[in-house]
Amino acid sequence: MADLTGKRILLGVSGGIAAYKSADLVRRLGDAGADVRVVMTAGAQEFVRPLTFQAVSGNPVHTSLLDPDAEAAMGHIELARWADAVLIAPASADVIARLAHGHADDLLTTLCLATEAPLAIAPAMNRVMWAHPATQANVALLVERNATVLGPGAGDQACGEVGSGRMLEPLELVAGLTTLFPARSLAGEHVVLTAGPTREAIDPVRYISNRSSGRMGFALAAAAARAGARVTLVSGPVALPTPPGVERVDVESAAQMHDAVMARIADCTIFIACAAVADYRVATPADAKIKKNDADMALALVRNPDILADVAGGAQAPFTVGFAAETNDMQANAEGKRRRKGLDMIAANWVGRPGSGFDAEDNALEVSWDGGSVALGPSPKTRLAEALLEVVEQRLRDKQSQEKA
Template identity: 40%
Template structure:
């Protein structure tokens, strides 16, 4: 979340029941070391006390364009000039309509008219209000003018209805905010990422698998989306929620993953195989549940398809990246894998070190590229590794 640190963010809160979620959003932004200035509409103060936001943001809350003391201290024009981003969450139908029509009749709309930073609008309202053609037309107007629109979530609404209209969770809004400040150096790329663990079933309840959490592949998919790429994530079993903005394809077995990857290969300009796939699968799957017996049971295995090798055979100008979990001879094994798989980059993870095994939030990795360059990195978060991987991919494309 380092991209948010030190940014000047204006958070506008309008008069909807979802205003309570803006409290958690404020807390999260402050925790990420952003400078947050809250502006509340008069209707918003009927739902949440300004004192609550003042306590969370550690700054005086602005509510009235005619607050002369606040205007003398800060000034709405100075505030607009200093903003790196203006976020309105929640944004009511009334507020959206006013902005779409160029009306500036309170402090929030006045600041919005003067701001030159990106503006993010997070609509939240009753499902019928949201689907109203006038509201949709106003949202589309704002979208065409360059406003960032964070679509509402679906689910139970405070009014008792169910449908699209919920304010997204603070984590989702934080992701959208972080994306604003990410470089867009992957805007023209189409990235295909594999993640998670595959399962090869022995019978209906038992399977061969591994402890992969999917965290690395999901971090790669998220970072690619952040930096402007179109992303398809082909995922086996994972312990984390899928990132926003990516096309998720869930699979179970190695053969499922292979089919999904090969069917989208022509679409992709970059392929990153971060999934922990099984090397073997049972030759035959037992029907039903295999019962315990007095005799030992022999399990015959056969090799699974090597997805990275098959992708390497059909590179056709795309960049291919593979991951390798290693315990010893890390560089030698990575170089061998790079050559055999016809990859452009192998990211070798030393899983023998503390903090670098399956399921961890951190890894110790080595980059081995097709030019023969080897780079060793200290313990880093998987988000940091994902950033380094894309920096490396851009460098490879530049020199290829």
Template identity: 50%
Template sequence: MLTGKRILLIIGGGIAAYKTLELIRRLRERGAEVMPVMTEAAAQFVTPMSVTALAGHPVHRDLFDLGTEAEMGHIQLSRSADLLVVAPATAHLMARMAQGLADDLATTLLLATDTPVLLAPAMNVRMWEHPATQRNLGTLQSDGVRFVGPNAGDMACGEHGLGRMAEPLEIVAAIEAQLGAGPLKGKRVLVTSGPTHEAIDPVRYIANRSSGAQGTAIAAAVAALGAEVTFVTGPADVAPPSGVTVIPVETAQQMFDAVHGALPVEAAVFAAAVADWKVDGASDQKIKKEAGGLPPLSFTENPDILASVAQMTTGRPALVVGFAAETTDVIAHATAKRARKGCDWIVANDVSPATGIMGGRENAVHLISDSGVEDWPRMAKDAVAQRLAARIAEALA
């Protein structure tokens, strides 16, 4: 809960500004006091009257409001809050922050404050990926500014990719975590993600078709709820989330060692697509193609990371969550896997090529536990992660 907390909400000028109305409502229902500030451009997307009505405070817009400036109102406004939140944080606003500009009320508040700042970026995918924006991101992070999002998804401009503002409940969770009010505050959570690569020779390897998107989203979601996250990731297509301890690995054996080195934890989520087998005696030289037949390859099993943790007799996490990617009889195979491995929950999904889930943007999962099977609707992987993180927090409460 956020009872008694004062949030200074700076609303930037982007289409995602409409989400701030829901954000204000969610913050107030948790007991927070919301003091709204709008940029000139923000008023093109949401009305000050709507924001005022939901916040219960008048919107601040003008740096040169003589009624408040007599007492240096913009200084007091920025320092009386427990947290400054910028949503949406546009590319333009991030650039001005990174350069230390103070040419309107919003940037002046941000420059004059000694209060923590949380940004929820929102912009076109090309703008987010542009080197200038990434430089500004790095500058702001080094200045101590925290971020929630952006998420991947469809945008108002018709493009798809990173740049969507985080959903209101995600931002609320990040605010709670920032203020020490997250439901996973003080809990340690281990998340594995991505594929593993098992060498055949120095240039060839065996791997699974995993982008790492779901595991990355889960790590971000539990971190947003206040958890201290150790993120063990194979060679994934997506970048690891910020605010977590990242341990990069390549092989299943390296992941096994990293996982056991990260224990103890309260919860462990095994979302990685670990190769079941590796070549027994991989060549240290490139295997040459020669006439007369294929090179003989023999295989050996990789260590079973999930089972090794789920079946620990001492120091076992209170909650162990496995994943089951299946192509047939999804529920039956996943239920059998849960019993065989000894984990508490299995998150099962159908990764048949027709579903587009493996490497895609969405997921449709079944949560299997002692309570039975929960069929979750198809949704964005970020949404799956948020729902799973909420269930983890409930289980560890």
């Protein structure tokens, strides 16, 4: 039986006679362990009433983009963030066309633009509509953007014709939906990650920090949890929600981050140092706010503890992955860091360039290890995290095999 335990599925129902099957689909998704929320288009409500989906899902049904009660809290954005996956079943020719061309003229299409969750569509339409070049071009465009197409099936259609265009049966869609989630390949592993910036106090008001948003580290933590690992995320100050299933430890300074990591590293099997940790701190922070008196001011700085080197140099070191944010000579600098600190792997990226690195939704990584390398991205950090973890998992298994040989 398909397993969607704990997955949050946003089911979009568009207009078409196949909408009657979607009520059973909600039940089947629930049987697989999923938590389901339903969004209906105006056309869908002409075939099935919202009350039906509320009854089978046990949750309110969402139908309007401009719902005053929901929009007081930006309800459509909350739904978009809530979902682990979006499934549109049935997906009519009209909704496929609007998705392909980036429309946001109702709740469902707006959600699809606003979510970072994977999207799956289950086409359902007349065979001629399905075969039309416009429909095929729209589907191809969605596939290029990493949407998953489930179906359609072939057979008798409500219009009396026979051919491709039938929506897949609910159990087939549940099985297809499981492919959107990675296998629990890290089950039994304890992954410790660092994320975000650190802050080094100058006085009670000011501090030294950097531009890290924490998005990459949080995406990695979420991906590791989905892959079945026990995940501990040691985070500097960021405005990000804790990923589901992740233990979060909030710190501020590099010293605090060092202490938090070292206290949790004993049973760790994978350590990923994604945080942008300050190399230096103020030797003696002022107890009171420093007043603007002199034309110049000098701060004495001292080195912070090296978290990554201390973890990699431990007696029973975990598989250790470092990050290198570089503005020049990226590969040479990253490889030097990997060798100097004895890391199993390092992921390097450019910073200070538009569209990548700090304060960006997308990124690209050059990942290297002893004897190999791979380029990942550019892609959204959520997808980049999945790809990087696949490389980490493969290299970990290779290292374990070599140690047993």
